[in-house]
Amino acid sequence: MSAITVSRALRNPDTVSAKLRNSIDTAISTLGYVPNLAASRLASARSHSVGVIVPTLYNVIFAEYLQAIHEVLLPARLQPLVVNSRYSAEAEEVAIRTLLGQRVEAIIIVGTEHTPAARRLLETAHIPVVETFARSANPIGMNIGFKLDQAGIDATRYLIELGHKEIGFLVGAIDERASHRLDGYRLAMKEAGLDPVRHVVTMPELNSVGLGVALVEEVAKRGTVPSALFCIDDNVALGALHALRSRGLTVPGDVSVLGFHDLDFAACTVPALSTVATNRYKTGALAAEMTVKALNSPGSKRRKWHDVGYRLVPRASTGPARARV
Amino acid sequence: MSAITVSRALRNPDTVSAKLRNSIDTAISTLGYVPNLAASRLASARSHSVGVIVPTLYNVIFAEYLQAIHEVLLPARLQPLVVNSRYSAEAEEVAIRTLLGQRVEAIIIVGTEHTPAARRLLETAHIPVVETFARSANPIGMNIGFKLDQAGIDATRYLIELGHKEIGFLVGAIDERASHRLDGYRLAMKEAGLDPVRHVVTMPELNSVGLGVALVEEVAKRGTVPSALFCIDDNVALGALHALRSRGLTVPGDVSVLGFHDLDFAACTVPALSTVATNRYKTGALAAEMTVKALNSPGSKRRKWHDVGYRLVPRASTGPARARV
DNA sequence: TTGAAAGCGTTACCAT
DNA sequence: ATGGTAACGCTTTCAA
16 A cells, blocks of 8 residues: 555545555554645645635624635635734735745735735735725725725715714724725715814724723813714724713714624614624625635636625614704 | 755845845745745744634634734744634534644644544644643643633622522523533522522523523513523623613613623623623733743643633622512 | 755656 | 656755
């Protein structure tokens, strides 16, 4: 029994006689043999792995996205290799280098803004690349997301239509995706003749419940609290709800609060949080499906951009503006 | 200039003359050369990677844990390879096999209960193994966590001392860590002469806000709602708060609610959630530090068990039991 | 400081 | 159905 026979028995048990297969199986379990994937990759030039880059593991939205990717990739016998770029373009470039070094067969990456070197690496790797969560005017390969700026416009217009004139925008560190929403906010404010700059409050920190609290403190410090607050996500919105209550302000009586993403707790806050529902799961599933298709039929042309949409979900935390005393 | 010189220039730039280094650098960037890590691993028998297995990416507690692991491992020039076992012992075994196939230099794994085959694989791999989040009577290598059962006892006793006699235990799918907390609950109930079984309500689903709502519905369906609910985690507790309010029950007037983990939103719920604070970050950091130490000085004996502790955090959602009408 | 040769453990290719 | 041989792209070892 030679090495190559064992190799075959492991990959395609049917191509080996039952007798040999048995003795191989027993040998493997008694010896505790585990095939060396590095050697396999080197010899076969196939890694059976797909690189997945996310800015953080801390945010549920990426957890749901990753879950979906796993569920599609694993049955296709592709191992997702998840790397965390920690919201840094440089770390992202390193991550891309690492993944390409592993000879991943495709890369699924959150965002469309990369360092020039990172973009070049992705372009010259000649593997399927899917950029997600934001729309690119000039995608490297495929692109899945939704119109974040339009979502920002819709959300802001919704508050304007409720009669609000002073609408705060609460956000932590402004990454690509936050900046699109902010663009939408600014545009909607401008078109309504409202100040698009004055009520933007930001701190260079990760968006979180605690940051929502801090941002409301900051808003209050600056003077009157706007009659509506558009928060960059539901976590910030939850913190805002809490801080407003602590200051004796009612929601939506005194201040309307709007979140983003419709996380699972959004319906359970007090009052229930109005928000914009986004499709994280679908984004990941679609990205993974397109990856699998691209790997299975290389060269075939298909749609580059997929829109997974969004939906405004009005709940109890937003209401009509009322005249200030 | 030969291949080996390039190899050296890449790993130890100092060992190569400045002139050569320059021409190598330009060649690399014009060609878009990315070294093949599979070949490197095969030749050097070092993978510079550490396997990390978590049951899910969906839960923030593992996100914080992973974050800590990344922060310790990356500066030590070790790449974490994160694999998701999806709460399945079989998937965990596959994950272990995959990681060992990658020749990871160590494995950090959540939990202490594995399939016999998985345990054997870990034992015979002869690499550092750290089991986390639960205490093992018989750890494979190192073990980091806290006394989950004692935390369950303390939490239950706290509710008993508030005068509660009927204390519900709300939990989804019962994994190893949930089961320890449940053991603690049962023990504390028994020692107080209370029924340790009747008020346990469970459904075989992932713990989530939505599940908390469903579990309270189930509790109500069975008859009187207990005067206190010990929830397996803060998400379930948040759902419980919501469902109780929907049923017209006040917290803590009618029902006290206790969570677990002290997630970032716990202080911001209405009323603020009493809970048990756990150290996810420290768990991950310690696990990674011990891994690095074990890799740097193999053979040296050190402490096997590290306790990262926990702390009861009483807030507004728990209060004294009052006589039922 | 640089290089030649051997070898890491698997798989592709061709042969039997 | 099974095996021999070369090759994958690096690093180790030894030499210059």
